[in-house]
Amino acid sequence: MDLQLDQLRALNAAVTEGTFDAAARSLRVTPSAISQRIKALEDAAGRILLQRTKPVRATESGLAVLRLARQIELLAGDTARELGDTGQEPTIDRPIRLPIAVNADSLETWVMPALSRASSGVCFEIHREDEEHTTRLLRDGTVMAAITATAAAVQGCKVERLGAMRYRPMANPDFARTWFGDGATAKTYAAAPVVLFDRKDDLQDRHMRRRSRQPIDPPRHYIPSSTGFGDAVRIGLGWGMLPDLQTRADQAAGRLVPIDGDSYIDVPLYWQQWRLESPALSGIATAIAAAAADALLR
Incomplete structure (x- = not known):
């Protein structure tokens, strides 16, 4: 051709x-x-x-x-x-345009400072997508790089482990007393309203499956914004899995409390990018890796 x-x-x-x-x-x-x-x-x-x-x-x-x-x-x-x-x-x-797929929580916490260190000759097009689904955007060519939860490299890409984000089931203190006063059990999880990012968000259900062998289907709120999700939990709309990176100040101030002891889920994150010898793409990868080293669990 x-x-x-x-x-x-x-x-x-x-x-x-x-x-x-x-x-x-x-x-x-x-x-x-x-x-x-x-x-x-x-x-x-x-x-x-x-x-x-x-x-x-x-x-x-x-x-x-x-x-x-x-x-x-x-x-x-x-x-x-x-x-x-x-x-x-x-x-x-x-300027060089770099389309990148990033999950909402990473975008709201540690990714933006990394992107700010990029050269002025680079323009970003950020695609916000759940880390479980960003590889689809790599496969179809929509993005050149992605933060993903998948360790297996997409064809034509290379992959590097960044670390992990730790999520805990959190709630407003009044909400926790109302719905989990008798403890976090399959019964209380089935009754208490829960906040989810969108219908692809499986993190809350993954946590509930640890408490029951049967499916649990509590009342659900869908809040497709990382900031809005956290705000919904803070005001007592429901409980949700929140990353430690977003809740340390809230816990210290008593605005949020864990509802299930020291229970948590670690979500591993990987950087995948096209296998190209590109200074622009390599520069972004270096900045992302440095920011991840400071923010994520190793």
């Missing part, structure tokens, strides 16, 4: 921006040019690469070409920075 760089850039921009018009603005060309380049790319590949929906979506074949397009875009950006490096911060028209 004869795949042209401008065609690959058009595909990447269309999927990233969601429409041909937005892709055209991003690349400073006309929507007609975007359409022609993608049609030429599909002719070269011999198959349909995009679903012309709103937003546009890559087909299964399109995902394979999209991964190539984003790898080339990253390497081209690295090369532009290297050629422009004269001992000062390089000035380039298009």
Whole structure:
């Protein structure tokens, strides 16, 4: 296949921006040019690469070409920075864009300081996703790197263990006295309202399974925000599994208490990234590893 760089850039921009018009603005060309380049790319590949929906979506074949397009875009950006490096911060028209998948709790606690140490020539596109599901975004080429709970490397990626986040079942003191005054048992867990991040959040159920051989289905609140989740537990909406990184001050001040003794769950975290020799990607990996070493359990 004869795949042209401008065609690959058009595909990447269309999927990233969601429409041909937005892709055209991003690349400073006309929507007609975007359409022609993608049609030429599909002719070269011999198959349909995009679903012309709103937003546009890559087909299964399109995902394979999209991964190539984003790898080339990253390497081209690295090369532009290297050629422009004269001992000062390089000035380039298009900064390197790094899409990364991060779980909400890591994003709210220790990841942002790591990203702040990145070069000014890098722009981040953060995809917030549960750590159990970030590998899907790596497989389909949506992101170049991810914080994941999976130790097995996605094909074409390399993996490094970062550490673990420790979660404990916590509640507002009044809530704990009302619902767990007689202790944390299968019966009290079945009655007490619980807070979950979303319907993919299994951490609370994983903890409850330790207390019962039967499924427990208490009243559930879904709060899809790390900050909002913690606030819901603090005001007594329900109990929830909260990371130690978010609760030390609350426990010291008596705003939160553990409801099940010293029970906890350690969630291991790994850094997975495309197996590319990219200074930009390597720099982010180094910053993430350093921040994780300071924040996570080893």
